[in-house]
Amino acid sequence: LFRFEETSNQIMQLSPATPKILCVLRNFVAHAKELNNPLPAKPIFFLKPPSAIVTEAGNGGFIDVPAGVECHHEVELGVVIGKGGRNIPEETALEHVKGYVLCLDLTARDIQAQAKKDGMPWTEAKGLDSFCPIGEYLPKERIADPQQVELWLKVNGAVRQQALTDLMIFPVARQIAAASQRFTLTEGDLLLTGTPAGVGPLVDGDVVTAGITGITEMTFRVRQLH
Amino acid sequence: LFRFEETSNQIMQLSPATPKILCVLRNFVAHAKELNNPLPAKPIFFLKPPSAIVTEAGNGGFIDVPAGVECHHEVELGVVIGKGGRNIPEETALEHVKGYVLCLDLTARDIQAQAKKDGMPWTEAKGLDSFCPIGEYLPKERIADPQQVELWLKVNGAVRQQALTDLMIFPVARQIAAASQRFTLTEGDLLLTGTPAGVGPLVDGDVVTAGITGITEMTFRVRQLH
Ligand SMILES: [Mg+2]
Ligand SMILES: [Mg+2]
Ligand SMILES: [Mg+2]
Numbered sequence: 001l002f003r004f005e006e007t008s009n010q011i012m013q014l015s016p017a018t019p020k021i022l023c024v025l026r027n028f029v030a031h032a033k034e035l036n037n038p039l040p041a042k043p044i045f046f047l048k049p050p051s052a053i054v055t056e057a058g059n060g061g062f063i064d065v066p067a068g069v070e071c072h073h074e075v076e077l078g079v080v081i082g083k084g085g086r087n088i089p090e091e092t093a094l095e096h097v098k099g100y101v102l103c104l105d106l107t108a109r110d111i112q113a114q115a116k117k118d119g120m121p122w123t124e125a126k127g128l129d130s131f132c133p134i135g136e137y138l139p140k141e142r143i144a145d146p147q148q149v150e151l152w153l154k155v156n157g158a159v160r161q162q163a164l165t166d167l168m169i170f171p172v173a174r175q176i177a178a179a180s181q182r183f184t185l186t187e188g189d190l191l192l193t194g195t196p197a198g199v200g201p202l203v204d205g206d207v208v209t210a211g212i213t214g215i216t217e218m219t220f221r222v223r224q225l226h
Numbered sequence: 227l228f229r230f231e232e233t234s235n236q237i238m239q240l241s242p243a244t245p246k247i248l249c250v251l252r253n254f255v256a257h258a259k260e261l262n263n264p265l266p267a268k269p270i271f272f273l274k275p276p277s278a279i280v281t282e283a284g285n286g287g288f289i290d291v292p293a294g295v296e297c298h299h300e301v302e303l304g305v306v307i308g309k310g311g312r313n314i315p316e317e318t319a320l321e322h323v324k325g326y327v328l329c330l331d332l333t334a335r336d337i338q339a340q341a342k343k344d345g346m347p348w349t350e351a352k353g354l355d356s357f358c359p360i361g362e363y364l365p366k367e368r369i370a371d372p373q374q375v376e377l378w379l380k381v382n383g384a385v386r387q388q389a390l391t392d393l394m395i396f397p398v399a400r401q402i403a404a405a406s407q408r409f410t411l412t413e414g415d416l417l418l419t420g421t422p423a424g425v426g427p428l429v430d431g432d433v434v435t436a437g438i439t440g441i442t443e444m445t446f447r448v449r450q451l452h
Contacts, residue, residue, distance in 0.1 A: 016284065018276035
């Protein structure tokens with residue numbers, strides 16, 4: 001038996017406690033319908049790599065879209081986990097929330113469509129560099145009830161997505177409970193909780209502004225890579 | 227603009243430099259054929275969450291299989307990234323390797339089959355707790371050529387997988403180059419490089435031993451959860 005702690009933190013860096021980005025899919029009825037997707041019977045998750053994170057201050061505030069890729073915006077409420085756990089009961093799940101962060105679950109819709117057709121992983125469609133723009137960290141106190149905030153997103157000033165989080169099929173607490181039955185949650189994990197209707201393409205030069213009404217706002221510019 | 231560094235490392239913990247686990251699929255012809263899968267034209271990746279990592283010393287050396295889940299063993303050479311990068315050329319890709327670690331890419335084959343059929347993410351099939359057993363950290367010097375090592379896996383003493391890594395469709399250098407075109411690589415990233423033929427189910431009480439011939443060996447026991 002080797003002592004993991006010796007190798008992990010000092011040499012490998014990666015350990016079971018390394019934070020991850022979990023995202024729930026099809027969590028707003030109107031969004032599932034706009035993409036002709038069936039509604040899930042339980043929360044289903046996928047991962048985004050941390051390398052996809054971009055901030056207004058990082059990468060010059062740019063969302064980078066590779067040439068030929070159809071990038072869709074999805075505005076989502078991000079939940080930052082404080083106390084980790086496994087098999088967390090829904091009743092106490094919100095006690096495991098440390099804070100919130102506004103996120104875009106950018107999606108290469110064309111790559112995703114091909115992956116779905118081929119039965120392949122969603123990783124490339126969801127995980128390209130800069131495909132996880134995030135806003136400022138919001139301590140838990142800033143949001144009294146995660147099911148009672150309004151998410152919005154504008155492209156070049158025109159509203160594309162706007163909805164209250166009380167429309168979620170699976171509320172945040174249910175998502176935390178469900179995720180923790182499959183994947184042990186650890187401090188620093190980020191959970192993207194699904195997008196409302198109105199997703200659509202972003203093209204070179206677009207200015208994307210997103211917000212949680214009355215709480216936070218962020219702006220990114222879209223740049224096509226060649 | 228908010229300063230990401232202030233929130234990320236101290237409060238959010240997650241940053242673009244947080245290490246990830248990337249895995250390549252269908253990288254040995256005989257393995258792709260045994261599952262009746264077409265061969266990929268280029269390396270295709272998926273993610274495992276760090277929470278899936280288990281070591282001989284962690285979790286008591288147990289692989290935990292939820293009741294009703296068909297868990298398959300896949301022995302793989304893990305590559306630990308040292309110097310990160312984006313668009314790394316294949317020619318210099320091995321300079322980005324810091325070391326190696328023997329890994330099992332455990333797979334809930336039944337959940338994966340359903341996900342493939344439904345066009346859903348592979349995350350649950352690949353990412354359950356303890357579904358990424360890893361061995362001791364091997365500094366780069368321990369493996370002269372990653373395409374010239376033998377991987378093997380035994381279940382209860384019977385050999386199930388045994389193959390030289392020169393059978394990889396996409397060698398390690400090509401995988402690093404391909405991965406870095408989509409996902410910026412960062413120090414500490416772990417790359418699972420594909421499994422040879424011979425995958426099969428693990429059931430309660432099985433003892434799994436895997437190794438890189440002449441270099442390292444690890445043992446796990448399978449425990450069914452109720
Ligand atoms: Mg996936
Ligand atoms: Mg989404
Ligand atoms: Mg594999």
